[in-house]
Each structure stands twice: as structure tokens, then as C-alpha cells.
Amino acid sequence: MTDLKGKTALVTGASKGMGRAIAQRLAGDGALVAVHYGRDAEAAKETVAAIEQAGGEAFPVRAEFGTDGDVRTLLTGLTAGLQGLSLDILVNNAACGNQETVRAGSVDRLTPEQFDEVFAINVKAPLFLVQAALPLMADGGRVVNISSLATRVALPYQIAYAMTKGALEVMSRTLANALGARGITVNTVSPGATDTDVTDTLRDPEIRTVLTGLTALGRIGRPADIADAVAFLASDDARWVTGNVIDATGGAYLGPMWAR
Template identity: 75%
Template sequence: MGDLTGKTALVTGASRGMGRAVALRLAADGALVAVHYGANGDAAAQTVSDIEEAGGQAFAVGAMLGLDGDVDALTALLTEGLQGLPLDVLVNNAACGNLETLFAGSIDRLTPAQFDEVFAVNAKAPFFLVQALLPVLRDGGRIINISSPGTRIALPHQIAYAMSKGALEVMSRTLANALGARGITVNTVTPGATDTGINDSLSAPETRAAITAGTALGRIGRPADIADTVAFLASDDARWITGNVLDVTGGLYLGPLP
């Protein structure tokens, strides 16, 4: 604890799920955390309250990603909340939450509108958010992007989602090369199936059993598993790691289990 004392962080999609866990962990490590949310301001306020009750510092910033003006709105609110401080850590966690697109998005059913929505939130918003925040991102800062095992596991019903996350991974490697001269590291974290309370598909016993049976470490992931990895990448301990994709899935679908 305390590795991020005096640092600042923005976590997108931090009102619930993995983003909330990341925000809580970065705050516990000493960072002032901007808790971004899209529509659920009450959940974001609760996350901020929980951080403050634990002795940390946080503030909420609301902007619906994927819409015109999204990055400008978020940047303005972040700048106001930081009160002149630079940004040290950017965690691009927010992702398209349209379950119809995510789980029924096969090549024969996906519509142009659904495709555009997924890419607007998962690829376009992170790209232009980085672009907008580069002037205030401190040299030696951290950019951490959240991807998906769909980039290495062929899931036909998630083709657009996986494509958008593949684009995010390409962006990460390219930015790692481009921003290295400033000492900024850029890495990607790939969570597997994680108990966040917002993924209804994991509530089915047969689904949980199938995923567990295909995971080397033999369980479903927990938000803390992801948050701890992000916190490591945000810390000085990860100063020599950049341009990497960290698989944080517990060994999901590595091959036949013995």
C-alpha cells in the first residue's frame, strides 16, 4: 500500500464491476482517483463515498462515451476535479455494455449500428481520450487498457467486441513505442470471466462450471484479481514493462486440462 501516494488516476467505467475494484485499489494505494461513469451517477457516488470512508481521495466525473463530444466533456470535468494537478495514471476500462451486441453479434446478425457502437466505446473513445490527455499526463505516467480474451479465443457471437479489443491492443503497442521517450508505459490487461455482479451470464451454474473446467487455476476470476494487476502496472515496480498484454484469466482455455 502507498505506492501511489501523491499520484492521480482516471479510471473509466469505475462506478461498478472491475472498474470500481480498480478505483478502490488505486485509492487505497494513495492515488487521488477520478471515478468515471456513463449513466449510473448513484453507483459512482457510492464508489467515491467508499473510497473516502476508507481514508482515500476521489471524485466522480460523468460522461457517456461513444457519443459526440464525449471526450471533451470528460476532459473538462477531469481537469476541473484535478485542480491543476497533472494526471499520472489512465485506466481505459469502460466498454460497450450492449448485451444484445456482445452475445448475439455473429456475422449474420450484427447490424452496422451495433458495430459502430462497440467501436465507438471500446476503441475510438480510448484513442481520443489518450490524445486529449497527453498534455496533462505526467512524464513517467501510466496508460493501462483493459482488453478481452476474445482477441485470442474465437467466439463467433462476440466478433465485433473482439475486433474492437484487438484494435485496443494494437493501439497499446503503438503508443508504448511512441510515448517511451517520455517515460510513459502503456500496457494492456486481459481479464477472463470475472464475478462483477453485472454479468448475468455467470449466474447460470452450467456456465460457471464450464468456465471453471476450462481454467487452469480452477475458478472464476474476482475483481480484486484484476485490480491488483492494474495497481502493479501503475506502480514504480512496473517501470520497465511496456507494450505488453498481460493475460489475467487464471489460464482460461490454455488447452486440455490434465
């Protein structure tokens, strides 16, 4: 556990999956957490309830990325929930949950509309969220962006999604340089296949076996694996780490297994 007592955090896409695990971990470490969600208010309520049952503090904030005024709506809810406190930790975790857009994205089938949708949610929203949140952010704050193994391993059916994650990594490095003067660190955590709602393909035992076989640590990732990496970057222990990508894939696609 790291000590985040007295700190505040915003986790986007915290109604489920990794975002929920990140919100629970940061709240468990003592932070007051804004649980952002897009459409699933019930799931966001469950995240908040789980945090409160464990003795933590959280509140929900709704904003659907990719719609008009998305960032403004989020900031309004965030500011109200923080009640005058500044923001210490911003985790850009939400990403396009539209399976059609994420998966049907091979170069021969991708439509301009799908491209625009996935970029609006995965790149434009996080960038302008950072811009809007900066006046609320404390010096010495933390920004953590959630990328994907898809920037390191080429997945032809996800071209636009993978491109958004590449853009997010460039954004992280650039922001790290821009915000260093205020002591704000900006880093990226890059998960591989992780058991969440978005990865229904992982329910297929054959796919699980193949992916497990390509992973040095020999299993599929769990949301808590990612949350723990984020908690490190959010903590004081990571004060000298900025502009980095932490590969949290369990060593996926590192190289041949027959040689070990």
C-alpha cells in the same frame, strides 16, 4: 500494496465492476482517483463513498462514450477535479455495456449500427481520451487498457466486441512505442470471465462449472484479481514494462486438463 501517494489516476467505467475495484485499489494505494461513469451516477457515488470511507480521495466524472463531445466532456470534468494537478495514471476500462451489441454480435446478425456503437465506445473513446489527456499527463505516467480473453479465444457471438479488444491491444503497443520517449508506459490487462454486472451469463451454475473447468486456477475471476494486476502496472515496480499484454484470466483455455 504499492505506493501511489501524491499520484493521480483516471479510471474509466469505475461506477461498478472491475473499474470500481481498480479505482478502490489505486485509491487504497494513495492516488487521488477520478471515477468516470457513463449513466449510472448513483453507482459512481457509491464508488467514491467507498473510497472515502476507506480513507482515500476520489471524485466522480461523467461522460457517455459514443455520444458527441464525449471525450471533451470527460476532460472538462477531469481537469476541474484535478485542480491543477497533472494526471499520472489513465486506465481505459469502460467498454460497451449494451448486452445486445456485445452478445448478439454473430456474423450473421451483427448490424452496422451495433458495430459502430461498440467501436465508438471501446476503441474510439479510449484512443481520443489518451490524445486529449496527454497534455495533462506527467512524464513517467502510466496508461493501462483493459482488453479481454476474447482476443485469444474466438467467441463467435461476440465478433465485433472481440475485434474492438484486438484493436485496443494494437493501440496499446503502438502508443507504448510512441510515448516511451516521455517515459510513459502503456500496457494491457486481459481478463477472462469475471464476476461483474456485465456477465449475467455467469449466474448460470452450468456455465460457471464449464468455465471453471477450462481455467487452470479453477475458479471464475473476481474484480480484485484484475485491479491488482492494474496496480502493479501503475506502480514504480513496472517502470520497465511497456507494450505488454498481461493475461489475467487465471489460465483460462490454456490446454487440456486431463493431462495433469
